[in-house]
Amino acid sequence: MTNAKGEADAPESGKTPARQPRGTGRRLRGAIAHKLGLAIVSGEYAPGDTLSGEIAFSEALDVSRSAYREAVQVLTAKGLVESRPKAGTRVLPRNRWNLLDPDVVAWAFAGSPDIQFIRSLFELRAIVEPAAARLAAERRDRADLKAMKDALAAMRRHTLATEAGLAADREFHDAILRATRNDALVVLSASIGAAVNWTTQFKQRSRALPRDPLPDHIRVYDGIAAGDAEAAGAAMRALVDLALEDTRHAME
């Protein structure tokens, strides 16, 4: 039986230390789901491992069985675990995980992210975003262009060193994806955006954005505004390649 971590839960004479395990404003079950999801994604529980029983685990966490169960349902919904009577709840193999679920991505990046996974997401980005720029060039309307232009202005006003600047960057890419009129692409941005965001902060932490990204963005905008799918796609491809280059360079 692969047991949890500290099972040293001794119900000795009432010295229960302040039962307030809710670290943040998240609801209790959310905190549990977060904790468990983090532990699973970070490999603390390997695929195939079976968690200790509901009663034991919930008591170890000092929460009710209901709260623990609801947290497990969340993980089940995201494909991380599976539970059957008598067999217990076991961690599923990685290929069953909903790796594009925003929460799962967030958990994957909360610890020490797997290099392979980062590469996967950036490769996906390099595939999807140029194609999205092409579609956007064909389908954008006036409102889309205004949203992109506003985002660019905000990027220039604040730099990428500020939180507002990062938000503007995200908004620019989101506006492009919305302009594709493709819901599936928009949803993908939620997952990809998490990866991009993490690496951007990472680059910033390891000193200096080596390049001014604004001209690249403007080229993308110009292509989309002109309705030139080829130019927009090429410009976006260049932008993503440069970002990947910078990230790779900053990671040594």
Next chain:
Amino acid sequence: MTNAKGEADAPESGKTPARQPRGTGRRLRGAIAHKLGLAIVSGEYAPGDTLSGEIAFSEALDVSRSAYREAVQVLTAKGLVESRPKAGTRVLPRNRWNLLDPDVVAWAFAGSPDIQFIRSLFELRAIVEPAAARLAAERRDRADLKAMKDALAAMRRHTLATEAGLAADREFHDAILRATRNDALVVLSASIGAAVNWTTQFKQRSRALPRDPLPDHIRVYDGIAAGDAEAAGAAMRALVDLALEDTRHAME
């Protein structure tokens, strides 16, 4: 293969379970989540609507509040609803839904699928699969090629009119995605595959697959086996375009 439900489960003959008439295919909370998810995705509850309270709803469904709540947690995990004290449980706007979650996709296709959404997924497929073929051409090893070849052989043996043939088709595309060594792409296939599967069955229902898809598949395989990324990508693009053409043609 992510469709773990099997809708047309025959109710057990003779033994009519009068006590728990709630659909007894999955676990109870799974049935509730399925029912609610279907109702939300199909538009029965519009975004912004607030569901009736837990006690009322659970009694209306004739289940305990715990089971109902666990079902709602599943929907919350998939971004379909959000619940806050006093405010109740409300349906979130579409752009908050995890549209790439396998279950959500399954629910979307269980009813009368939204044409726009089908178009979105096929557009995504047209973007992702050719790029995947290019990557596979560069990274495949002997085992990958064997898997593809076996799948092709199975496709020829059984035709696409049989279930085994459809499975072989899926396996061929899955083998390509696995050969990219990119987990994010593999996961995408789960969602895209659901759409492809549905439309394939649709085409079959509405009379005749008008074209033999095998030569197109073989061209893709040849490109990958030769390590020719450009050829593999072009062949896959042609394949997807033809499939989209057929689907569009069959939908009038």
Next chain:
DNA sequence: GGCTCCTTATTTACTCGGACATATTAAAGC
């Protein structure tokens, strides 16, 4: 004797019902 097959027994998740706590909104009061 060794084997399969069926029955039983146990373990675990699953469902239930009720109770209390908490947070958020809306109304009442200043």
Next chain:
DNA sequence: GCTTTAATATGTCCGAGTAAATAAGGAGCC
């Protein structure tokens, strides 16, 4: 108009009982 108070729905807790799936045990058969 702002603060305080009350109402309400979700959130959490508890304990009991049910259903399902595996492991153990015994009857029958080769």
